[in-house]
Amino acid sequence: MPRPVDANDVASDVVIELREVVATLGQFPALSGATMQVDRGDIVLLRGSNGAGKTTLLRLCAGLLPVARGTASVLGHDLVTERDLVRPHVGLLGHQNGLYSDLTVAENVRFWAATVGASSDEVDAAMERMGVAGRLAGVAVAKLSAGQKRRTALAALVARRAQLWLLDEPHAGLDQLGREELDSTLRQAAASGATILVASHELDRAESLATRTIDVIAGQTHDAGESK
Amino acid sequence: MPRPVDANDVASDVVIELREVVATLGQFPALSGATMQVDRGDIVLLRGSNGAGKTTLLRLCAGLLPVARGTASVLGHDLVTERDLVRPHVGLLGHQNGLYSDLTVAENVRFWAATVGASSDEVDAAMERMGVAGRLAGVAVAKLSAGQKRRTALAALVARRAQLWLLDEPHAGLDQLGREELDSTLRQAAASGATILVASHELDRAESLATRTIDVIAGQTHDAGESK
Amino acid sequence: MTTTDPDNTSTTSVVGGSRSTGTKATRVIGVAMVVAMGWLVLFGLVLSPADVNQGESVRLLYIHVPTIWIAYLSFVVTAVSSGIYLFTKKHSLGWDRLAGASGEFGVAFVALTLLVGSMWGRLTWGVFWQWDARLTTTALLFVTYIGYLAVRRLGGSHHQRAKRSAVVGLLAVLLIPLVHWSVVIWRSLHQTASVLDTDGDIDMDGTMLFTLFVGVVAFTLLYIWLVLHRTRAMAMEDMLEDRGLDIALAERRAEGVAR
Amino acid sequence: MSALKVAWLIAKKDLQVERRSRIITNQVVPFAGVTMVIFGFALDANTDVLALVAPGLVWLATMFSLLLLVQRTFSVEADDGALDAMRVAGVDARAIFLGKAFGLVIQLLALEVLLLFAAVVLYGETIRLSGAVLLVTTMISATCGLAAVGTLYGGLAAGSKGRETLLPLLTLPAVAPVLIGATRAVESALGTGAAELSDGWQWVSLLTVFAVAFGVGGALAFGPLIDE
Amino acid sequence: MSALKVAWLIAKKDLQVERRSRIITNQVVPFAGVTMVIFGFALDANTDVLALVAPGLVWLATMFSLLLLVQRTFSVEADDGALDAMRVAGVDARAIFLGKAFGLVIQLLALEVLLLFAAVVLYGETIRLSGAVLLVTTMISATCGLAAVGTLYGGLAAGSKGRETLLPLLTLPAVAPVLIGATRAVESALGTGAAELSDGWQWVSLLTVFAVAFGVGGALAFGPLIDE
């Protein structure tokens, strides 16, 4: 599912490499020394209590936060100096959905897909997949329920075919069907070479999905091993 | 835990009674004929797919939406004409938290408790319970993680000691400890006479918590029977 | 589509089962209005004399003054029916529709006043607009009721629309005294009250006064005729929305069965 | 709890939010200052004209600042659904109105003093002792009127989308009489363009009537306005 | 995809949002109208002065409307984290800048035409044919300058809290040169106060330099500004 990768990206199979990374929010060191390595095709569960730093870690990998100390590289590029090379291949679903509430579902998904040059077939497929095709496609996002919004955001993400998916509590708000669909989409993406990080509190579901688990404790990462 | 009830409130044990209630959002009949009855002390799980109308049902019971057709009464009062009598006894946790991001956790909880005249002991107990006492109490809400915000909103709700609790996906965003704590708080409240409605997609957890389940399907309610 | 449905209690009574917004009464008023308008044209353009100072342009008076008075009337009707909606137990939407219809035509009439007034100003003062207190307050009145109409279009349920706009309608009417007495308060260069003067003696040519009277009658009839039709049309719109709700309800329920 | 006590709670909360965020001190005051300087420019820096129209400009700048303040005070409520939460909590709508209006009055008064001072410095306006009582009375009654209108329409616009721009449309024409009255009264107080001191008081009575009408009307109407 | 193509996508999206929400048509235009009426008041209804300063007032009203428009266009981006999403998606910052600025230019031009028309009616301004070219050139170059400044600072303020009030503080002083230049140029175009037609062109060159400086500077600076 992810787009064909150019030569320097496949140089190594290490997709994320953090070494003693410190990142601050305001004065607060939300990441206080994260060291981790994620390989291509991994589905990694980030586990940790509220305020542990999962969201911060994901945003850092997406290049939204500065690295205060340590070194970080994503997809073989340095996260600080080569940010522009990293971003086109990364997709993030944060706590917010990033949708324009005045536009319809289809317009939103199409807009996001267009910014990365995805084809309209992919857009339709993604919307179908996340269950927002049909009647909902023409409804303004402002008029959706919480779960329907989340599905739309996921559809926009799926249409992007990123190489690295960063998902912050993707299951929250989805109904049973949506969860199944999402999990199978993620498994499929991973199988075709994407790398996926999922922060989640729904351990039962997430643990069965993930191939590895990393515990985030007070801003530090601890490898909890393979889960499958 | 709920506050002492005055005479007309205990007249009957039926806390919520809806008959063929229709409620619209814009032109859309989000509730298309909800009929249900909830008794004092019940913990009711509202189950349903995305867009089924769970949030709408909860907001209607909180008196935030007009009743387009049908009749609705809450705590023995008509939901349309006697709204002012109903509200002081109802607590709602919606998809949004209702917090002031510039104020600290403690200031927020105190403000909401003060508007309903809760004592400062209750405030402290509620914050302790939801794990936002201590260091977090003095932190501005803007600087909290998603789960910490949710905990703060729950603390403000717990401090209110409402008779009817309406919770829209209360588990979303909470970590394992927070979930346990929340469930035990809810059980305790129900045991001391509060009535609780929970909309949730985390069926495993919610089904073990609830005493009854109601399915919401396309804006209509279907009783799915006692669960315990 | 416009046939009535016994289920729609709130609107059927107003529409009364007819297919158009007209009734016998409105047709009578319509005919009277047309006659009065003809009369006004006759008196205004032919029979009344030109003014000593203003010449032929004085004939604009017969539109200018009646339109603003009818606008006042519309806004007062809006306020009164808003008040009735808000303060009676029944909260009948009929009053809200009357308020809305009246507000709409009030805005239209003020727009006419502004238009005719500024044309008149061009003829007599040489400019379209003066920063005169009355002109400015009239402009404010206009904008205020545009705001009122905007509030009506905010969306939400009919009662929500009614409540919100009733509040605005009640407060906005306070501007009318300000417009009326603006000439006194600010020593304006606009014509001070000469017809509705406080001392009671009317200093105006008899024919002119009579023509003005005809104008007021004609525009009042026009106003009544328009408002009657518009309230009926609004009732139908509301009813169509209710009908739309029935259809939407059926669809939504079917969606549940389909699963 | 009595409505007045709740109103005081709300006003205190608003002032606290302001103290934390320092929006007025850091941003609205400079904005108003810049507005006054720019007026000077637009009027060709003709000092004679400027001194004549200074009272008008002070009130004009106040009015534009009012819009900012109202917008801010209601976005604080609407951002995270706090206004809904207040409604569910059964907080008396009159208390909300009075509380928020009182918070605004305090903030506006502080601003006006500064603007008046700016007028003295920038436009060479002079303040005479004999007019001090009139000046203070005018400022207080005009400010109450402005705050009442601002709160009323701010609340009306708060729930609806596009509120940022509905607010000025409703507020500006409504406060125009205040602008006119207060300008004339301040002219009398300062003796601008040989205005008589005695003339000022009749304007003050107009302002007071306005403030009372909108204050009482607003308090009564606020419930229906924000409800549903 | 080329930056220009993405910029066009973004501008199209912005205009679509506007078409859906009709904020400008229904609310900004009346707001600007009221502003002009109120200026008339504040200036004491002195028609001679008014006709003289009318060009200045048109631009002043445009500037205030600019603030509303910029605020709106960036709150659309920031409300649900869409700006973050764009950054993660690796959308070229220059494209974002150009796209949003272009959307603003279109909206502002439409507004200015209306305001000019209002000035003709309200302030008794007259337009002469010989000045038409100058008038149009002035409007276009001034508008480009305004849009560039607005977009630049709108983006800067978008992420930070209290953005509503940071924006005017930054924007107003920055556009003051435009205000002055455009006013003089329009005076020349209309022949207000016996201004020479030829004088106008030197102002236009000033405006153009300003627009180019802020346009190019903004496009280059926008990335660093919204990043991190």
Ligand code: HEM
């Ligand atoms: C845009 C321009 C104008 C506006 C907005 C305007 C507005 C008004 C208003 C609101 C009234 C009603 C006053 C009341 O009874 O409360 C009025 C009355 C009147 N206007 Fe005008 N006016 C305009 C121009 C003119 C001009 C140019 C003239 C004539 C030179 C004029 C002559 C009159 C007269 C004679 C009355 C009747 C006064 C009375 O008996 O009360 N108006 N106008």
Ligand SMILES: Nc1ncnc2c1ncn2[C@@H]1O[C@H](COP(=O)(O)OP(=O)(O)OP(=O)(O)O)[C@@H](O)[C@H]1O
């Ligand atoms: N503002 C609105 N205007 C029109 N329709 C709306 C609006 N908000 C929600 N809806 C529609 O109403 C229906 C019910 O929404 P509601 O939020 O109650 O669903 P829900 O059961 O809470 O779903 P979720 O599990 O996703 O939170 C949905 O189909 C949604 O599309």
Ligand SMILES: Nc1ncnc2c1ncn2[C@@H]1O[C@H](COP(=O)(O)OP(=O)(O)OP(=O)(O)O)[C@@H](O)[C@H]1O
């Ligand atoms: N803007 C901020 N300024 C200062 N500290 C912050 C800010 N935002 C978050 N924090 C702190 O940073 C820490 C990590 O936050 P983060 O959002 O990464 O947690 P999380 O693991 O995602 O938690 P959750 O499970 O609740 O979403 C928290 O302790 C929080 O209090």
Ligand SMILES: [Mg+2]
């Ligand atoms: Mg998080």
Ligand SMILES: [Mg+2]
């Ligand atoms: Mg929901």
